[in-house]
Amino acid sequence: MRTISLWKTHKHDLSDTELLKKIEVMPSEERLRAEDRLHVLLHKEKHTFASRFELFLMLLGPGILVMVADNDAGGVITYAQTGSIFGIGFFIPFMILMLPVAYFVQEMTVRLGAVTHRGHAEMIWKRYGRFWGSFSLGDLVIANFLTFITEFIGITVGLSIFGVPPVISAIVFVALVISIQLFLRYYSWERVSLLIASFNLIFIPLLLYLPSPNWSLVSSSFINWRINGGVGSLFIYVILANLGTTIAPWMLFFQQSSVVDKGLTKSDIRRGQIDTFIGSVIMVTVAICIIILTGMTVYGSDTGGTIGVTRILQIFASKVGVFPMELFAVGLVEAGFIAAIAISASTSWAVSEAFGWKGSINLPVRDRKSLKFYIPSFTALISAAAITLIPGAPLGYLNLTVQVIATIFMPAAMLFLLMLLNDKEIMGDHVNKKWQNAVGFGIIAFLIVMNAFYGISVALPAVFNHLISLL
Numbered sequence: 001m002r003t004i005s006l007w008k009t010h011k012h013d014l015s016d017t018e019l020l021k022k023i024e025v026m027p028s029e030e031r032l033r034a035e036d037r038l039h040v041l042l043h044k045e046k047h048t049f050a051s052r053f054e055l056f057l058m059l060l061g062p063g064i065l066v067m068v069a070d071n072d073a074g075g076v077i078t079y080a081q082t083g084s085i086f087g088i089g090f091f092i093p094f095m096i097l098m099l100p101v102a103y104f105v106q107e108m109t110v111r112l113g114a115v116t117h118r119g120h121a122e123m124i125w126k127r128y129g130r131f132w133g134s135f136s137l138g139d140l141v142i143a144n145f146l147t148f149i150t151e152f153i154g155i156t157v158g159l160s161i162f163g164v165p166p167v168i169s170a171i172v173f174v175a176l177v178i179s180i181q182l183f184l185r186y187y188s189w190e191r192v193s194l195l196i197a198s199f200n201l202i203f204i205p206l207l208l209y210l211p212s213p214n215w216s217l218v219s220s221s222f223i224n225w226r227i228n229g230g231v232g233s234l235f236i237y238v239i240l241a242n243l244g245t246t247i248a249p250w251m252l253f254f255q256q257s258s259v260v261d262k263g264l265t266k267s268d269i270r271r272g273q274i275d276t277f278i279g280s281v282i283m284v285t286v287a288i289c290i291i292i293l294t295g296m297t298v299y300g301s302d303t304g305g306t307i308g309v310t311r312i313l314q315i316f317a318s319k320v321g322v323f324p325m326e327l328f329a330v331g332l333v334e335a336g337f338i339a340a341i342a343i344s345a346s347t348s349w350a351v352s353e354a355f356g357w358k359g360s361i362n363l364p365v366r367d368r369k370s371l372k373f374y375i376p377s378f379t380a381l382i383s384a385a386a387i388t389l390i391p392g393a394p395l396g397y398l399n400l401t402v403q404v405i406a407t408i409f410m411p412a413a414m415l416f417l418l419m420l421l422n423d424k425e426i427m428g429d430h431v432n433k434k435w436q437n438a439v440g441f442g443i444i445a446f447l448i449v450m451n452a453f454y455g456i457s458v459a460l461p462a463v464f465n466h467l468i469s470l471l
Contacts, residue, residue, distance in 0.1 A: 061190045061275065062254075062255050062259050062264075062275060062276075063106065063110070063272060063273075063275030063276030063277070063278065063279040064197065064275055064279040065190065065193055065197060065254075065338075066106060066255040066258070066276075066342065067106070067276070067280050067282060068197040068200045068279060068282055068283060068286075068338060069197065069254075069338050069339045069343070070102070070245065070246065070251060070339075071200055071282075071283050071286050071287060071335055072150065072154070072336060072339030072343075073150055073151045073154020073335045073336030074147060074153070074154065074245060074339075075339075076154060076203075076331065076332050077154060078238075078241045078245045079242075079245075080291075080294045080298075080309060080312050081238070081309075081312070082291055082294075083290065083291040083293065083294030083295035083299060084294045084295075084301075084312050084315075085299070086238065087300065088214070088217045088218055088291070088292065088295040088299070089224075089225070089226040089227060089295075091242065092221045092222070092288055092291060092292070093221055093222050095246075098242070098243075098284060099281065099283075100280075101443060102247055102280045102284070103276055103277055103280040104436075104443070105247050105417070105440075106251060106255055106276050106279075106280070107273050107276050108417055108418075108432070108436075109255040109256040109417070110255065110256075110259055110264075110272035110273055110275075111269055111427070111430045112420055113255070113258075113259030114259055114264045114265055114272060115266055115426070115427055115428065117260055117265075118353070119253070119353040120256040120257060120350065120353075121136065121137055121140070121349070121353040121354045123426075124136045124137075124416050124420070125354050127420065127423070127426070132416070133354055134354075136412070136413065136416055137350060137354045139249055139409045140249050140250060140253055140350050141347065141350075142405075142409075143249050143405060143406050144250050144343050144346060144347045144380060145384060146402045146405060147248070147343055147402055147406070148340065148343060148380055148381055148385075149387055149388055149402065150336075151335075151336035151337075151343070152169075152170055152340075152385045153388050154333065154336035155170070155333050155337065155340075156388055156389075157309050157313075157329075158330065158332035158333035159333055160310075161326060162329070166388070166389055167389060170385040173336070174381055174382055174385050176337070177340045177344055178374075178381070180192060180341055181341070181344055181377070181378075182374065184361070186261045186262060186360070186361040189345075189361050193338060193342070196334060196341070197334075199331065199334040200338065201282070201286065202327055202331040203286050203290050203293065203328070204286065204289050206289065206293055206327055209320045209321065209323075209324040210292075210296055210297070210320065211320060213296060214296065218292060236450065237404065239450060240450055240454055243407045243450065244402075244407035244410070245406070246283075247443075248406040248409075248410065249409050249410060249413040250343050250347075252417055253346045253350045254343070254346035257349035258345070259272060261349075261360055266430070269430070293328070294312060294316065297315065297320060298312050298315045298316060301319075313325055313328060313329065316328060344377040344378070344381055345361065346377075347376055347377035347380060348361075348374055351376040352373045357372050357373060407450070407451060408451055410447055411447045414443060414444050417440075418437065418440045421440075422437065
């Protein structure tokens with residue numbers, strides 16, 4: 001058997017018979033995870049450049065996946081709407097600032113998962129009790145369900161460019177996501193997901209199709225931070241939407257549980273941090289490219305009173321051609337697809353951890369208990385796909401609203417994360433440093449202030465205008 005052959009290449013004091021007995025009593029998901037860890041240990045014992053590089057590639061995954069999936073269909077649409085409404089200016093340097101923010105938040109989940117070997121929902125539930133565990137889980141499930149809707153908005157709109165009816169798009173991609181979750185064990189699931197995620201980079205070469213690009217305008221945006229149209233409720237709304245698509249509650253649950261399912265340990269934290277940083281760079285690079293693409297083509301055009309992605313794609317095609325618009329649509333579909341996979345896993349992990357169900361992507365589909373693990377996410381997935389098929393639904397407005405809701409939920413999620421990272425009993429030497437706490441609480445404060453500003457701009461516009469005049 002494969003596990004025994006791996007152990008034979010590693011130092012141990014057990015006979016084959018003793019080893020086989022120990023392996024036979026291991027749960028299937030633990031046995032598969034043990035095989036992955038054995039591969040890692042064997043590569044760590046080798047000191048050649050090739051083995052070290054292979055080890056680096058082997059440990060990549062959770063950080064890149066969570067960040068690329070963060071550039072989901074809702075994110076792509078939000079960035080496209082941002083460039084279409086505000087053009088080239090404030091939001092490009094703003095997204096640069098989001099890189100360290102996104103990395104800082106997600107890096108904490110790497111340490112928490114590698115040290116505790118427990119998922120985020122399980123840690124909150126066991127550490128702070130049923131009430132706060134239910135509160136945190138409720139936030140996540142609601143936010144994930146709404147985000148699922150934005151993924152299918154992107155998938156159906158993107159494929160409609162190629163003449164695929166929305167019903168067919170929804171059915172096919174629901175089936176694909178379910179199949180990937182059910183029939184692949186963690187390592188294969190992660191590699192397939194990374195392959196799908198690589199198509200997120202399609203937005204970078206699309207810049208080559210821009211007619212007479214004004215790069216001086218892009219560079220000048222870092223100097224003057226111009227806000228086209230001025231500061232108003234729409235600006236605050238779009239700021240919140242961009243925040244919501246950069247840091248979201250599902251990302252915390254996904255990456256920590258992914259680190260656990262992958263089997264990373266304390267010795268892997270540094271590589272997990274590198275993985276997360278690479279993902280952060282990819283995420284911000286793609287986001288800026290999308291803002292530039294629409295800021296240089298759609299901004300200032302007659303949108304017919306709508307900022308929906310369909311209208312944006314139409315204007316984009318009229319400026320740069322049909323083929324680049326089709327590539328944009330492919331990127332939109334990919335973004336929805338990879339995010340649906342990640343968010344589905346996030347939901348399954350969180351619910352199973354909270355209720356103590358047996359749950360892992362390493363569980364074989366023949367294990368009847370594994371079906372309970374997937375039921376919550378598959379139910380949300382199918383329901384969200386159905387909602388996007390409702391005729392006349394305000395999909396453009398719904399997309400921005402979902403991102404804003406994620407921003408509203410994020411302070412509570414961040415607070416739980418910081419509390420866990422400051423718990424010496426569970427984190428030991430890996431607790432947060434003082435500067436990390438200062439940055440973390442600074443992010444929470446900024447989110448709360450921006451949410452308050454938006455609430456005032458909607459409920460008390462006169463007061464909001466007065467506050468803006470004082471700034």
